[in-house]
Amino acid sequence: MTSNKQAGLSIQTRVAQALGFIDEQTKGLVPPIYSSTTYLRDADNHYRSGLIYSRDDNPTYRVVEAVLADIESGAEAMLFASGMAAAVSVFQALRPGDHVVAPKVMYWALRNWLIEFSHNWGVAIDFVNTSDLDAIASALQPGKTKLIWLETPANPMWHIADIRAIAEQAQAHGIRVVVDSTVATPVLCRPIELGADIVMHSATKYLNGHSDVIAGALITADKNDEFWLRVRKIRRQAGAVLSPHDAVQLLRGMRTLVLRVRTSCESAMYLAEQLQQTDHVVEVLYPGLPSFVGHAVAVQQMEGGFGGMVSIRVRGGAKAAIDIAARTQLWKRATSLGGVESLIEHRASIEGEDTPVPNDLLRLSVGIEDPCELLEDLQQAIQAAHSES
């Protein structure tokens, strides 16, 4: 495998060719799947292959992790069995007594897990508005705060956090910054280039892109960082590892990442603009709209688009929102995001009673279908729901 980055190739070329991977043994263009769980020891009791047991030693990961590290401008990557497994491994690397700052509105399942984990593990967490630099600064506890967790754009209101400014604050206090960049993808934003220490992905979403693999990833700026080494140990010991079959399937999806993300971004922008002028839509939340709080920061740190995720708030509250979702034909009523097919979801229903998400909000994951057809379908559903209410 060559490092094409040094050769100045674009992310589109690097990812499409999996960094120019050719299997040395067969000259195959696609990496083999190593399904063996265990490896032969040398007669003199050494393991010169470097491979012992594939609960994190699986060579299938190498190409996939190399591509991820390359496109995120990182030093090293690790695959996990899910996005949650990747995120959880970061928090498990903290020690009792450590303090964490995390967003008030973020991927809900991780937020819920964090609340319980922090009690059980003796880690203190402050959930703050991470779009507000002053709120972050006042939450920091010198000597105690070890981690700032960011998600940008953040589910499902798409709040933007200023990664560069926050990383500067954090570095001054020796605090690590970890960014859930699932929604932005490395096509639009590379947090390590902005000063983050670790990037996290639910690779289930855009990286794979076809709603058929659950996977997670972490990418570090420094592979010798002792915190990263602790996370690596957690993957090895706790064993939340990806199946080698899924790793290869993920790589297949990643090859078209740039095309899919660009198409979704263009369609999301079009839909956001059109929906702003649609009757019964009270608010459109999309970082690409000049009226969106956080747009200016998004312009600075995202390049080539603002993502494929849009949320709308509709007149008539939860009842109207659920009714609209029920009347769509092309949009599929399903959770998750980042696949080629467009999804619609009433977020408050899945997040439960203590959600900070307004109950009139519909989350739209814009896929790669014809954007005019997507708009028409949504508009007919909105009109029909309101004409019968």
Ligand code: PLP
């Ligand atoms: N982070 C974000 C932003 C997500 O949307 C999700 C899943 O929806 C996760 C993390 C968790 O990833 P997974 O479902 O792969 O465990």
